[in-house]
Amino acid sequence: MSNLGFALEGAWKVLAAGLVLGxxxxxxxxxxxxxxxxxxxxxxxxxxxxxxxxxxVLGYVLFAIVILGVLLGITFIxxxxxxxxxxxxxxxxxxxxx
Amino acid sequence: xxxxxxxxxxxVVTALGFDFTNGFHDTANAMATSIATxxxxxxxxxxxxxxxxxxxxxxxVEVALTxxxxxxKIQNSDGTPKESLTAxxxxxxxxxILAGLIGGIIWxxxxxxxxxxxxxxxxxxxxxxxATIAGLGWAGVNWNGDGSKLDGVVGKVLLPAVxxxxxxxxxxxxGTWLIYKFTIGVAQRFTDNGFRWGQIGSASLVSLAHGTxxxxxxxxxxxxxxxxxxxxxxxxxxxxxxxxxxxxAIALGTYLGGWRIIxxxxxxxxEIAPPQGLAAESSSxxxxxxxxxxxxxxxxTHVATGSILGSGVGKPGAQVRWRVAGRMVAAWMxxxxxxxxxxxxxxxxxxxIGGLTGAIVIFVLLLxxxxxxxxxxRQTPIDHNNVNDEWDASSAEDTREPAKTxx
Numbered sequence: 392m393s394n395l396g397f398a399l400e401g402a403w404k405v406l407a408a409g410l411v412l413g414x415x416x417x418x419x420x421x422x423x424x425x426x427x428x429x430x431x432x433x434x435x436x437x438x439x440x441x442x443x444x445x446x447x448v449l450g451y452v453l454f455a456i457v458i459l460g461v462l463l464g465i466t467f468i469x470x471x472x473x474x475x476x477x478x479x480x481x482x483x484x485x486x487x488x489x
Numbered sequence: 490x491x492x493x494x495x496x497x498x499x500x501v502v503t504a505l506g507f508d509f510t511n512g513f514h515d516t517a518n519a520m521a522t523s524i525a526t527x528x529x530x531x532x533x534x535x536x537x538x539x540x541x542x543x544x545x546x547x548x549x550v551e552v553a554l555t556x557x558x559x560x561x562k563i564q565n566s567d568g569t570p571k572e573s574l575t576a577x578x579x580x581x582x583x584x585x586i587l588a589g590l591i592g593g594i595i596w597x598x599x600x601x602x603x604x605x606x607x608x609x610x611x612x613x614x615x616x617x618x619x620a621t622i623a624g625l626g627w628a629g630v631n632w633n634g635d636g637s638k639l640d641g642v643v644g645k646v647l648l649p650a651v652x653x654x655x656x657x658x659x660x661x662x663x664g665t666w667l668i669y670k671f672t673i674g675v676a677q678r679f680t681d682n683g684f685r686w687g688q689i690g691s692a693s694l695v696s697l698a699h700g701t702x703x704x705x706x707x708x709x710x711x712x713x714x715x716x717x718x719x720x721x722x723x724x725x726x727x728x729x730x731x732x733x734x735x736x737x738a739i740a741l742g743t744y745l746g747g748w749r750i751i752x753x754x755x756x757x758x759x760e761i762a763p764p765q766g767l768a769a770e771s772s773s774x775x776x777x778x779x780x781x782x783x784x785x786x787x788x789x790t791h792v793a794t795g796s797i798l799g800s801g802v803g804k805p806g807a808q809v810r811w812r813v814a815g816r817m818v819a820a821w822m823x824x825x826x827x828x829x830x831x832x833x834x835x836x837x838x839x840x841x842i843g844g845l846t847g848a849i850v851i852f853v854l855l856l857x858x859x860x861x862x863x864x865x866x867r868q869t870p871i872d873h874n875n876v877n878d879e880w881d882a883s884s885a886e887d888t889r890e891p892a893k894t895x896x
Contacts, residue, residue, distance in 0.1 A: 393636065394633060394634060394636075394639060394640070394641065394643050394644035394648060395648065397638060397639040397644060398639060398644060398648035398649065398652060398785075399652075401639065401780075401783050401785040402652045402656060402785070404779070404783055404785075405653075405656055405776060405779045405780050405783060405785055406656045406659065406660070408775065408779035408782075409656060409657070409659075409660040409772060409775045409776045409779055410659075410660055410663060411775075412771075412775040412778075412779070413657075413660040413661070413664060413771050413772040413773075413774065413775025413776060413779075414660050414661070414663040414664035414667060414768070414771070414772065414775075416771060416775075417664045417667070417668055417687065417691075417767050417768050417771040417772075418664060418667035418668060418671060420668075420683075420684075420687050420767065421667065421668040421671040421672050421764070422671050423683075424672060424675065424679070424680055424683040424684070425671055425672055425674075425675055427679075427683065428675040428676070428679050428680075431679070434676060434679070435675065435676050435679040436674060436675055436676060436679075437674050437675070437676060438674060457687075461690060461691075461694065464694055464774060464775075464778050465694070465697070467778055467782065468545070468548065468694075468697055468698055468701055468778065469548055471701070471781060471782075473548075476782065477782070
């Protein structure tokens with residue numbers, strides 16, 4: 392296979408991972424902010440709706456998911472520094488030798 | 490001290506100098522958006538990025554000794570230098586590395602002077618390619634690899650340079666669009682505060698990844714020089730002082746902050762709001778990490794620029810200054826050949842003069858060029874005080890800059 396073939400093969404994988412982590416996580420973060428605003432009510436929303444506890448809880452759950460994603464990223468950086476990588480073969484990320 | 494020892498010292502000093510320019514050239518990649526949206530005060534942003542680069546550089550335990558193999562044939566596949574180059578205490582190899590590094594530094598400083606975020610990896614590879622062509626001829630360059638994997642100048646440098654900004658831009662555009670879609674109806678003050686935090690987090694991730702990726706290259710080059718000169722033999726490890734000094738050089742460079750480039754990326758391309766900053770930095774972090782996971786080499790600079798552009802495209806009604814983007818793309822295209830020309834010139838100069846004197850002469854040439862560009866930069870200083878000034882107010886002055894001279 393030529394260099395162009397390898398590059399395109401790598402590119403679409405990077406694009407897919409990028410969309411899930413690089414666009415998906417910020418989108419979840421945005422939903423989290425929206426939920427917090429819903430929870431806070433009043434000044435936080437253009438509609439000045441009444442505060443709703445459920446929104447606050449949901450917001451923090453969404454933030455927790457985002458933080459897990461970021462931790463995964465940090466683990467990957469640290470692991471690759473030590474010549475390891477993260478495998479998704481068992482669905483749950485596990486640290487394996489490169 | 491023998492002649493080759495002195496040249497080795499020059500190589501080490503120049504390599505650390507390159508690492509330093511690599512640091513301040515790339516501060517913008519991580520921190521330009523956080524500075525532009527005032528999520529962080531400028532000085533705090535560069536300090537945070539510097540510290541994370543330092544940590545990142547120390548985390549890179551894996552040896553990047555074969556870094557030059559992607560583009561030039563001066564090493565065997567196990568990382569040892571080619572035997573033909575190590576006669577005479579390795580002087581032949583040391584000169585190629587020295588000339589290549591000087592080519593990289595001079596181009597980095599020149600693009601910094603113009604405020605253009607060009608790729609430091611391209612500058613380094615360009616310098617090495619030029620010096621190798623001068624020293625060993627065209628056959629000394631690994632143009633296309635052997636077809637078994639993504640390799641060579643085309644596979645490791647040119648193709649990723651075309652693809653990565655597009656990928657990063659697409660991801661950031663989708664992210665930005667989703668964020669704005671999801672936060673309709675939320676008061677702007679409320680969202681901006683939240684997104685500033687997200688932005689700081691994602692920018693920190695980019696800084697950390699930068700430290701692990703970029704400091705390694707210089708570590709590999711210095712270790713290669715040490716092996717060539719016979720001062721080190723282990724191809725599986727690098728001396729601790731090399732790691733420590735490279736980590737410090739890139740961190741100090743980052744802390745110094747390439748304010749000119751930060752200004753272009755943060756204010757010049759797009760007027761960035763906190764939600765866009767979050768989308769851009771998240772896209773950069775994800776694309777950089779996913780690429781290194783898949784062994785897909787790319788330039789942090791190209792990714793960061795693509796992401797910021799994408800965040801402008803994805804926000805309904807946002808203004809993107811395509812003229813500034815065009816100038817940047819032009820700079821990207823000429824970075825590799827220009828650094829190569831400087832690298833080749835340096836090699837010829839030192840070869841004509843010969844031996845230690847030749848090496849010292851090109852080192853002095855580097856100092857002179859660096860000093861001249863620094864003095865030129867003082868005429869229109871950009872620092873942490875005016876980095877966030879309105880772009881258009883200064884644009885009249887900006888266009889008077891001779892952007893295309895000296896290329």
